[in-house]
Amino acid sequence: MEKMKRSNSSLGSAEFLTRLLAALLCFGTAFSQQSLETDFRTTGARVVAVFEPQRQVIQQSSAVIYQGRKEIAYGVVVSADGYILTKASEVEEVSNIVVRVDKKLFKDAKVVVTDANWDVALLKVDATELVPVIYASDSKLDQGTWVVVNGVTSRTRRRVLGGVISAKAREIPAAGGPALGVQLKTDEDRLEVQAVSEGSGAEEAGMKEGDVITSVEGKKVKEIKALVELLKEKKAGDVVKVSLKRDGKKIELDVKLSAKGELFANKSRNDQMSGDYSKRRSGFPRVIQHDILGASETMGGPVIDLEGRVVGMNIARANRAETFAIPVEELKNLAEGMVAQARK
Amino acid sequence: MRRLLTSLSLGFAVALIPASLLAFSLNAKKAPESAEDLMMIQEALQAALPKAKAATIGIDLGDGSGSGVIVSKDGLVMTAAHVSGGVGKDVEVVMPDGSKLKAETLGLMAETDAALIQITEENPDGGDFPFVEVNKTDEAKLGDWIFSLGHSGGFDKERGVVVRLARLVRMANTTIQTDGTLIGGDSGGPLFDMDGRLIGIHSRVGQRLPVNMHVPVRVFLDSWDKMLKSEFVGEGPFAKQEKKGSGFLGVATKGVEGGLEITKVGKKTPAEEAGLKEGDLLHTFNGEKLETRDGMKALLAEMAAGDKLALEITRDGKDETIELKLGKR
Numbered sequence: 001m002e003k004m005k006r007s008n009s010s011l012g013s014a015e016f017l018t019r020l021l022a023a024l025l026c027f028g029t030a031f032s033q034q035s036l037e038t039d040f041r042t043t044g045a046r047v048v049a050v051f052e053p054q055r056q057v058i059q060q061s062s063a064v065i066y067q068g069r070k071e072i073a074y075g076v077v078v079s080a081d082g083y084i085l086t087k088a089s090e091v092e093e094v095s096n097i098v099v100r101v102d103k104k105l106f107k108d109a110k111v112v113v114t115d116a117n118w119d120v121a122l123l124k125v126d127a128t129e130l131v132p133v134i135y136a137s138d139s140k141l142d143q144g145t146w147v148v149v150n151g152v153t154s155r156t157r158r159r160v161l162g163g164v165i166s167a168k169a170r171e172i173p174a175a176g177g178p179a180l181g182v183q184l185k186t187d188e189d190r191l192e193v194q195a196v197s198e199g200s201g202a203e204e205a206g207m208k209e210g211d212v213i214t215s216v217e218g219k220k221v222k223e224i225k226a227l228v229e230l231l232k233e234k235k236a237g238d239v240v241k242v243s244l245k246r247d248g249k250k251i252e253l254d255v256k257l258s259a260k261g262e263l264f265a266n267k268s269r270n271d272q273m274s275g276d277y278s279k280r281r282s283g284f285p286r287v288i289q290h291d292i293l294g295a296s297e298t299m300g301g302p303v304i305d306l307e308g309r310v311v312g313m314n315i316a317r318a319n320r321a322e323t324f325a326i327p328v329e330e331l332k333n334l335a336e337g338m339v340a341q342a343r344k
Numbered sequence: 345m346r347r348l349l350t351s352l353s354l355g356f357a358v359a360l361i362p363a364s365l366l367a368f369s370l371n372a373k374k375a376p377e378s379a380e381d382l383m384m385i386q387e388a389l390q391a392a393l394p395k396a397k398a399a400t401i402g403i404d405l406g407d408g409s410g411s412g413v414i415v416s417k418d419g420l421v422m423t424a425a426h427v428s429g430g431v432g433k434d435v436e437v438v439m440p441d442g443s444k445l446k447a448e449t450l451g452l453m454a455e456t457d458a459a460l461i462q463i464t465e466e467n468p469d470g471g472d473f474p475f476v477e478v479n480k481t482d483e484a485k486l487g488d489w490i491f492s493l494g495h496s497g498g499f500d501k502e503r504g505v506v507v508r509l510a511r512l513v514r515m516a517n518t519t520i521q522t523d524g525t526l527i528g529g530d531s532g533g534p535l536f537d538m539d540g541r542l543i544g545i546h547s548r549v550g551q552r553l554p555v556n557m558h559v560p561v562r563v564f565l566d567s568w569d570k571m572l573k574s575e576f577v578g579e580g581p582f583a584k585q586e587k588k589g590s591g592f593l594g595v596a597t598k599g600v601e602g603g604l605e606i607t608k609v610g611k612k613t614p615a616e617e618a619g620l621k622e623g624d625l626l627h628t629f630n631g632e633k634l635e636t637r638d639g640m641k642a643l644l645a646e647m648a649a650g651d652k653l654a655l656e657i658t659r660d661g662k663d664e665t666i667e668l669k670l671g672k673r
Contacts, residue, residue, distance in 0.1 A: 035521075036486045036513040041554065042523045046375040047511075050382060143507055144389040144491075146382055162382075164389065164509045170502045270497055270528040275553060291508040293525060293553050306379060320553060321496045321506065321527040 043151070043161055043293060054148040055160045057308040059102055060131040062150045062158060062301045065091060065109075065123070066098040074150045074301025075123060076313050077101060077130050078335040083342065085335055086300035087315060088114045088121035089237075089280040093204070099125050103156045112342040115334060116237035118326060119280050119315060122338040133302050136309035139288050139327035141165045147290050149314060150301040163292035169327060172316075174236045174283030176260025182207060184224055191221060193244075199279070201239075201256035208246065215243040231257065236283045259283055274320040281316035287324035288312050294323055366391075367538035371488045385489055385538070389509060392491070392540030397507075398474035400534055402438035402499035403427055403447075403461070411494040411533030412437065412461060413542060417472035419445075419463030422564060423532030424547050425452040425582040428459035430650050431574050434669070435461065442501045443468055451571030454585070455578035456518045456563045457547040459532075460571045476534065479541035482562050484520070488512045492524045492556075494533030494546055506530075513554075518563050520544045523554035547582075586648035591670030593644065593653070595620060602658075603627045603634050618668035621659065628656040649673065 039046040048055075063075030063084045072094065075086035084099060088111075091097060097109040106125035113122040141147070144164050151161035181200020185192045191213040196203045213221060217240050221227045234240060236259035243252050259282050271277065276295040288311070290303065296317050303312040303325045312325030326334070370384045399414040403423060410427030414420070421437065428435070428449040436444045445465040452459035467473050484490075492508045510524025522535065526546050535544035535558045544558035570577055576585050594613020597604040604626045609616050626634050629643050630653060647653070649672035656665050 034486065034515050036511065040374055040487055040511070041513055042510045043554065044375075050376045050378065053379075142390055143504075144386060144393055144509070146386050164386070164507065166507045167503045167505075273527065273549060273551075289503070289506070291506075291524065306382060319497065319527055320549070321508065321525040321530065 042163075048151070048160055048162060051148050051160045051162050054162075054304055054306065054308055055158065057133070057304055058148070058150050058160050058302070059158045061101075061133040063123075064100040064150075064153050064158075065300065066100070067091075067094045068096055068098065071153065071297050073297060073299055074314070075099065076300070076302045076310065076331075076335075077132050079132050079339060080128065080130050082106070082125040082127035082130060083112075083335075083339050084109075084123040084125065085313060085331075085338070086121050086123055087278070087280075088116070088119045089278070090296065090300060091121055091123070097123065099123060100153075100155070101125075101127070101130055113338045115338060116239075117235065118284065118330070118334060119237060120313075120326070120334055120338070122335075122342055124342065133304075133310040134308070135332050136305055136307070136311045136328050138329060139169065139311045141288070141305070141311060143167065146306050147292070147303050147311060148306070149290075149292050149294070149303050150298065151294075161292050161294070163290050165288060166291040166322070167289040169286060169288045172282050172284045172287055172318075172324060174259045175281075178231050178234045178236045178238065178257035179260040180207075180231070180240075180242070180255055181258045184213075184227075189222065191224065191227060197258075200258045202258075205242070205253040205255040207242075207244070207253060207255065210246070211251075212245045213242060214245055214250075217241055237280065270319055276317070277319055278316040281318045281324070284315060284324060284326070286327055286330060287315065288327050290323055290325065291321070292323060367488070370538055371485075374487060385509070388489075388538040389491055389507075392536060392538065393507065395474070396476055396491075396493055396534065396536055396540050397505050398440060399476045400440070400493045400495075400505045402495040402529075403532060404436040404438055404444065404499070405429065409495065409498045409529055410531040411529065411546070413493075413534035413545070414463070414473050414475040415478050415542065416475055419447075419467070419473045421447065421461040421463060422478075422534070422542070422545055423459050423461055424545055424559065425454055425457045425459040426547075427532035428452055428461055429583055430586065431576045432652065432669070433650055437461070437463055438495075438499045439468075440505065442499070451567075451573060451575040451577065452583050453563065453567055453571070453577045454580055454583040457559050457582040458545065458564045458567065458571070459583070460564075476536070477541045478561055478565075479537055479539075479543050480561065480565060482560075484512060484515075484537060484543050484560075486512055486515060489538050490522055490524070490543065491536050491538070492522065492526060492530070492533065492546060492558075493536070494526065494530030496527050497529040499529075510556075515560075518559065519547070520558045520560050522556050522558065524556060525549075525553050526556045586650055586672070588648055589645045590649045590673050591644055591647040591651055591653075592649065592673040593668075593670060597626065597637055597640065599636050600625065604637065604640060614668050614671040618666050620655075620657075620666060623659070625658040626655055627658065628654075630654055644670075 061077040065073040073090040075084040099106045099109040151159045181197040181202040183195040193211045278296045299314045316324040403410045412421040412423035433449040447463045450460040496506045508524035514521035533546045594610035594615040596608040606624045
């Protein structure tokens with residue numbers, strides 16, 4: 001494993017990787033006799049079997065969210081009549097959301113409320129007898145406390161994975177502040193788009209090279225400084241109205257702000273070794289952290305303690321070694337507030 | 345009834361056995377079978393964490409970061425060779441409270457990724473450094489529960505050191521593999537048994553998340569004296585020795601009566617950082633008399649980046665000795 005941010009070292013990354021691969025290959029053959037059976041590894045069937053009581057909670061109260069047949073997220077069942085919380089950035093733009101709770105499939109699930117601050121969406125499915133989660137009294141868990149989450153899933157059966165609280169609860173500031181996700185020409189006295197960043201809100205909204213931004217949120221902007229000042233008052237995840245001129249025509253777009261540090265161009269070495277991490281993984285008011293393996297499509301589900309009570313909701317696979325969850329105190333407030341809003 | 349008995353006897357066992365046997369007892373079963381078994385693992389981990397965390401430091405290398413663990417009261421640190429990167433280098437260690445202390449890299453094993461670092465400043469709290477016990481018994485076995493600590497992605501005071509609980513899944517002469525995920529910044533950090541004794545140092549990862557490799561403590565112990573004596577053992581892949589002639593000082597000189605006079609000091613060079621100035625008269629180079637520019641060139645050609653250099657000079661009529669480390673050409 002290379003150190004982070006090591007750029008001009010004598011041991012260049014490419015060379016290092018080649019050597020590492022060579023080392024790994026030798027390793028594979030030399031070890032065949034000296035290896036623990038898969039079933040007994042931390043994520044193995046014989047180990048996770050001990051979490052059967054917790055698995056039953058997950059089976060009933062952790063939803064699986066699909067885009068068509070593709071699993072895209074998990075969810076937390078928060079009411080008997082079909083309200084389910086999930087990770088907003090994994091379900092937005094998905095028109096055909098399908099939800100499974102226990103063995104039952106619900107088609108035509110709808111996003112009814114979203115909270116950009118926490119990246120949480122409230123889904124509604126047509127149900128009457130779901131089993132909502134039971135909240136723990138608080139998330140004050142010492143480092144090293146067991147927690148259990150939804151692991152792999154099949155049509156009829158949820159499997160679980162266990163791990164521990166791995167770091168202190170804390171705020172995760174937005175990586176680099178809010179940005180539209182465009183590069184602007186600097187030598188003009190107008191805001192002409194030079195390039196649109198891959199994966200940015202600007203790209204999603206359909207901004208194009210050559211567009212000239214004239215106003216944001218109804219305020220006229222002519223220079224980068226003014227634009228930056230305007231965006232400062234916003235957060236990553238907020239949607240802003242952008243007016244622009246394209247080929248002489250006036251166009252209005254709703255652009256979702258990205259966190260500067262999360263735009264695709266900034267993929268670090270640690271990101272490269274992290275596999276499938278969450279698109280949005282920063283800008284959370286407070287999180288707890290655990291060490292359970294997962295991928296971006298396993299976010300949104302409940303994190304429960306050994307008593308089967310919810311201590312948090314998985315909100316971001318931050319990297320290879322760190323997963324963030326919304327603490328139960330904030331989660332409960334969010335759920336109650338969002339459901340009340342939806343019922344209005 | 346049987347279940348009740350099991351749980352009773354386990355509770356009893358936890359209370360009576362000395363801490364050093366806890367790991368043995370919680371590893372006795374191939375997999376945990378009950379909530380009691382899980383609690384035994386959790387309690388062992390939480391009992392071991394405070395001491396283990398206090399000794400797990402960050403290592404700031406300027407162009408990157410790694411982790412390490414203090415193993416003696418006077419500040420000896422075990423880490424990975426690809427973190428220390430060389431012998432006799434100045435680095436900074438970051439204590440858990442965020443305070444930074446000067447340190448120097450000692451020896452390393454370039455082929456197995458083992459290295460030692462010595463903290464060269466006093467503990468600001470006064471007294472001994474927090475340190476962990478090294479498990480010298482080499483008794484760790486497949487399936488043992490273990491935990492990894494490290495400053496994943498770099499030191500973060502708000503977050504603190506990150507723990508991962510996992511199992512030992514493969515073993516070989518110079519490598520232990522566990523299924524607790526590591527990432528850049530964890531390199532050089534400690535792998536512990538459930539009694540909080542050090543059994544390995546984080547080294548590298550595979551493509552798949554559960555593939556994480558550590559250098560067993562045994563590798564360190566086998567070459568302990570060499571590393572203490574600041575020897576650079578082996579060649580690659582985890583560290584490369586600087587070659588002769590790679591050393592860089594950063595001055596232009598002309599021959600004058602009694603030595604070489606500095607005519608120019610390069611910006612941001614080791615010479616400038618050490619305080620050498622235009623007009624300084626250089627007399628000796630690590631004790632060798634300096635007479636001609638070619639003479640100094642020949643001496644420099646025998647040295648490598650990071651080597652120590654002492655220069656006796658005269659400035660404004662006063663004699664001085666300037667010490668520095670050569671940069672990389």
